[in-house]
Amino acid sequence: MTFCETGKAGLYLHVPFCRRKCPYCDFYSVPAQAETLEAYTEAVCRNLKQYADAVPMDTVYFGGGTPSLLSPQQIGSILETAAACFPLAADAEVTLEANPATVTRQQLSQLRAAGVNRISFGVQSLEPEQLRYLGRLHTADEAIRTVEDAAAAGFQSISCDLMLALPEQTSRALSHTIERLTALPIQHVSAYLLKIEPGTPFFAQQEELRCPDGDAAADLYLQAVSELEQAGFLQYEISNFAREGFHSRHNCKYWHCVPYLGIGPSAHSCWNGTRFAVPASVQAFLTQPVQHTEIEDATPGTPEELLMLGMRLTEGVPAAWLAGKEHKVQQFSRMGFLRQDGARIALTPKGFLVSNSILAELLI
Structure with a gap:
């Protein structure tokens, strides 16, 4: 059994903007400014027209950063341009990553109307102390309310991120988060072990963080696998769990080595027989007629x-x-x-x- 149709390509859009950088994150992102977000939208649409092709697509993924900082109108403009440039399937999976602190119920309704049909919230934890350690902008109650708002806005495919092996995280605290999270109207969970990356504030503070050691982290991971399965979320990939029929069709393309086109600063692609990446520079992306790319692998799919x-x-x-x-x-x-x-x-x-x-x- 395979988890996704492998005959159609995917489109990935990297939205490198955040209100505030989380201390554990090493993804490329910069502060969001209204005029920059508009210029970014125009640059994405310009690039979509440059890459226009007859290759059928059935997934679109807005990743980040915090893609929900784009307005529903800007998201809609990008999706309209994508549909004009590629044969986009009528049942295409269109995912938007969102920070629970950046979207209102009205915006969620507008995003749904604009064509987004799958939303992924960076919840990470529902324990107040853990959220404080992680520098998240939302509280547990705000995360819960935002998920419920998304369901009320018509989203029938909702995913939540969950981080494991957090500073001072206990088995009991993880169980509490999983129990509360899986009681929400969600269909998918991405559960990741915290990795301390060089160059991040967490890297400089790692001796003070009191993160679980390797054995304790492994126990927390296996606990999450077991408790998510008991709640009806079956593991289909190292870090991903879903109710039946709600796996991420887009992410499955990466693991099945299916072509995908990436647009935006630091986006990666496997397209036209090569893997290439866009340099991590918002300024360059905004000013160039077409994004500059660097070949990473000329013979993918070995x-x-x-x-x-x-x-x-x-x-x-x-x-x-x-x-x-x-x-x-x-x-x-x-x-x-x-x-x-x-x-x-x-x-x-x-x-x-x-x-x-x-x-x-x-x-x-």
């Missing part, structure tokens, strides 16, 4: 890459891809890291925690 990406999914990969590695597969299966289901081999939740080491062995 057997090794397909194996590494496919093993991120709980559906795994065809056993034939590991022909000649049966001894290692059996060894890792006995250790509880791999499982073989018919003609497919996949990592277990325990295996996902050490996936890099296992893949390194399987690729030798």
Whole structure:
């Protein structure tokens, strides 16, 4: 079983603006100014026209940054231009990432009317102390209210981000957040282990943060997998869980190595047979007739890459891809890291925690 139709491409739009940078985030973003947001919208539409193609698309993803800082009118303008430049499926999945502190019920209704049909909220936690550590702009009550507002506005596909192994996070606190989160009208959860990235405030403060150690972080991850499954959210990728039929069709394109076009500063693409990236510069993106790109991989989709990406999914990969590695597969299966289901081999939740080491062995 595969989780998404692999015959159609996706469109990714990087919106590199935030009200305030979170202390753990190393994604490219800059402060938002009204005139810059308008100039950005115009630049995206200009680039869409430059890339116009007959390649069918069935997903659009506004990532960031905080894409919800764009107005519903600006989002609508971008979607109208995209539909004019590419054969966009009538049932296209259109996702917008949003900070719970940046959208009102009225804006959510307007976004739904503009064509957004899937929304992803950066909730991260529903524990006040955890939200304070993370520098989030919203409270737990505001996050809950925003999710409920989105459902009232007509969104039937709502995702929430959840961070694991936060400073001083306990098993009990995680259970409390998961219990409250899964009681909301949501269909998808992305649960990520906190990673302390160089250059972030958290990196400079890591000795003071008192984050769980490796073993405790692994326990919290396995706890999240178990409790989300009990609540009806089945794991389909290392960090992603969904009710039946509500997986992220767009993100599945990355793991199935399906073409996608990225537009915006620091956006990445796998398009026309190459992987390329846009430099992380808002100023350059706004002033150039077409975004500058740098080739990252001239031959994507190698057997090794397909194996590494496919093993991120709980559906795994065809056993034939590991022909000649049966001894290692059996060894890792006995250790509880791999499982073989018919003609497919996949990592277990325990295996996902050490996936890099296992893949390194399987690729030798």
